[in-house]
Amino acid sequence: MIITIFVIATFCLGVGFAVLGTNPSRFANQMYFLVTLVVTVWLWSVGEAMLVGARFAYDPSANPLVWIQINGAASGFVPWMVFLLSEAVRATPRRQAFRQAMPFLLLGCASGLVCFTDAYLPAGSSPLRPMRGPAYTFYYGLYLLLEWLLVVHIYRLMQRERGVRRVEMQFLVLNTAITFPLMLLVSGLGNLVRIPGLKYVSFAFILTSYILSAWALTFHRVYDLRQIFVSLGQRVCMVCLLAVGTWVGTSILDAFVPPPAHLLLSIVVCSSVVLWADRKTRRWLDLRGIHRLEAIRNEVTSLARTEPDTTLLVRQLEKLLELRLDASSATLLIDRGDALAGDAMELRHDSPALMLLHQMVWATPEGLDRGPGAAGTSELLEFFRRYQLSLAIAVPAGSPKSSLAIVLGAKRNRWPFTYPEVERVREIATTIDNILVRSRLIAEEGLKTKVDHLAMMSRGLAHDLKNLITPISAFLVHTTGRYAPGSAEEEVHTAARRSVAIITDYVNEALLFARRLTPNFQRVRVQRIFALVVEITHSRAARRNVSITTDIHGVDEFSADVVLIQRMLANLTNNAVDASVPGSAVNLTASPGAGGTIRLTVSDQGAGISPEHSQHIFEPYFTTKQFGDDKRGFGLGLTISDKIVALHRGTISVKSEVGIGTTIVVELPLDQPALIDGQPPRSVSTPPFTPSLS
Structure with a gap:
């Protein structure tokens, strides 16, 4: 067990460094690393105390008293860290967060000093004769009270939040705040009823909480818990149906088919039934969102069939996406040569923001916050914040250059886009890109036909005009200077020269256009x-x-x-x-x-x-x-x-x-x-x- 504790401590420290490495400048990652250091010290002191205590049987000088005191002192800083972590998740400025957390820090320092006095653990305490001072009970009672008050405080803060901050408060802060009190309660219960195994359950609490917190802090995909539970429930039901059906089928076929053929036949029949039931229930529950995807795709296709003008089609598609995806805004950024541009928005192809988006295919503000801070992250985040966006998708994926980007504003319920929703929007974006490419090709072909027709007409008209103005131009050249300046004849002559120059310009442009x-x-x-x-x-x-x-x-x-x-x-x-x-x-x-x-x-x-x-x-x-x-x-x-x-x-x-x-x-x-x-x-x-x- 001692080796397991040291392994868990080392694992927690490694995870802390990994989380900090994903985005070292993010306040929440820094606070998580601070929690990691304290948890590592706490676990390591527990392991050392157990290791020294095991040697006491043959070496009376080996006393784990110091390690127990270090363990208690480390516990005193947990309320301070949990409070800082909650403020980091809420994006509170660093100075303000540390100023608000100062009472918890002072209380942690004071309690840490108490842990190294005889009032906490008397000097004569040993593994064979453990003793607790009056400050020991008071210390852990006060600690549990502070932790539960923090849990209530964080829960109230969580009720005010929406979107990804609420998700982080649920999985990260509330999870951390509850774990430590539960761990102490279970450990204290083990001491009270003399069941050593309960002490070890607390380490499982720490490991589980730690992994969930790291996942919530670094994983850039957001999932809907209700959908996850429904999906898990459906799979469990299908497994139970297969097990029960196989058992019932084997019992029935046992009277007609010799073993083991009756078992194989029952498995084949039940597997076929379960596969059929799985397809039906998945379609009925719409676990993959296929019904919603098909409905939006059909509406997009219908618009493309009824609206030949590409500009008007883009406007109608934006309104459709805004309505069906419950977004505050939806904008299609179309390839304009050197940039993807839409209404008052633009992403240049050579900008770090668009190059990062093209590489990622899709991006959300919360995903960029959790990411490793690649080149273009700050520019893309600024783009999201400037236009109050919550999702951007560039298509086609895997191509040298993006031809379309769909950017969506915040959802009306202020929740982030979940990963299944992102996948559906990607499918819709691919469909829209294909439709717009087809629409542009049709428009270009129509324009080409029109241009060819106009070129043919221009060529004939230009030649006729050139033949008609040649003698007029020659006459004007030969009669230049024959009329008195300021006379009516001179004004008419000047106007005629200007008109011939205009017609000549048109003839030259028309011939160049038709050539x-x-x-x-x-x-x-x-x-x-x-x-x-x-x-x-x-x-x-x-x-x-x-x-x-x-x-x-x-x-x-x-x-x-x-x-x-x-x-x-x-x-x-x-x-x-x-x-x-x-x-x-x-x-x-x-x-x-x-x-x-x-x-x-x-x-x-x-x-x-x-x-x-x-x-x-x-x-x-x-x-x-x-x-x-x-x-x-x-x-x-x-x-x-x-x-x-x-x-x-x-x-x-x-x-x-x-x-x-x-x-x-x-x-x-x-x-x-x-x-x-x-x-x-x-x-x-x-x-x-x-x-x-x-």
Whole structure:
């Protein structure tokens, strides 16, 4: 038994170090380790006292008195530790918790000093003649009273808590507070009725309590106890049914079938019946939540069939998840190129928070608190706290990049999401991801068909317009300077030149939009591209009193078609200039992107793009520019830019806030396949870009 006590003490100390190692900065883990040290001292002193007492029979000088005194002194600090542990679980600040626990600490120090006086154990006490001083009974009576008062206090605190804090109060603090008084009562009862075996039961209490507390503190999955008990009860019933059925069947078949065939036949029949009953009862009790999962999945599928618009579908899916999962909010974060973004929420693909979530697949605040503090934990916890979330799931699992994340707010009953609920949400998230991918593919195919049709129409219209304005343009060139300045003829002539310039711009854009472009990839310097774009757009920006700034860091060159990239950035910059207010700035930046890409951004401080317009800005002939100080746009600039980005195997996304400004983000591979494979550059099929006249 003595060896067992030392093994238990060593085991408890090892578990304490393991719990502290999972998250050394967490206050609750630190307090648990403090409890571990005291429990280890208590157990070790018990083992040493028993070991020294066993030697007393042949060595009268061996007296376990000191070890018993150490054991009593260690017990005096238990109320202090239990109180601190309760405050740590309630997330009380450290200083405040230690200040509130100071009376228990002083009482523990005073009681520890009493344990080393004759009033506690007289000096003449020995294993053959044990003696107890008057302070001994008073000490343990006061100790038990304090412990039970703490139990009542913690129970009242637990009634006020909800969610994971209440779970921790139940399994961690209340468990620890009850274990020590029960252990002393059982040990005292063993001394009173002279049954040594009862003393050893107390060690079983300690070990069980210790394991449960460590599990509650470190295990990141939360379970519903009612569901666990129902599941265990169902399994016990099935085992009893199998045992009783086999016994009854064997008794009945004994009159007809010789042994041992009657036993084998009874086992086969009863096993088949039990398997059938197991499936039926599990489905009836819905132990795995299959009924709820199928109901939500059917509703999701029904919405996907009736709503063709992806944006509206996302909104309806969010409302459905919020309602069916009893969450305060539900948001779908969709892949926008460089980030997963939703309503006022964003997680960049290169952020530590999203990389950790992608690695974990799902995360909860309580799971992150219990975790080992991996890279990105603090950022992801801050994301949870900022938006008051209780669950985040990224799909698809095992892929290089997440395409969808579902983030849910706190449950309305303030309880955490249990692990079975998390698994159901994961199944639903996978279904929604597949539906949204299918919806996007259908939308892209429809847009491609529309673009092809418009390109064909634009090509014919552009050629006709070009033929019609050629003689007009020639006439205007030959008649320039023939009319007196300020005359009506000169004003008409100037207006005609401006109109021809606008039509020429449209013809050039329409022909570029309709043409099948073949990029000529080569290594280009970012600084040179930015300089050309600034030169092209400078006059337009100067007329609006808008400055253009550039910022390049961390990247020098990349593979691209110089003409196409120049055209794309010029389109984006001109749009930004047109949207800017006088005196503001348009900023062009280049920086390293995620996964071997370069990130090019064009940002302005203009009026921004409304949500109803942002989903249409890349469609052909969609424009928000109206007549006024500037000419109306043709709605092809962003369409052409999107086409150029696609030819470079990149992505383009828009971030805009009304009244603040817009940022266009383009991510392109640093290296293109033609250069990677060592193929010769293909011929350029696009003419050099020149700024339009206006």
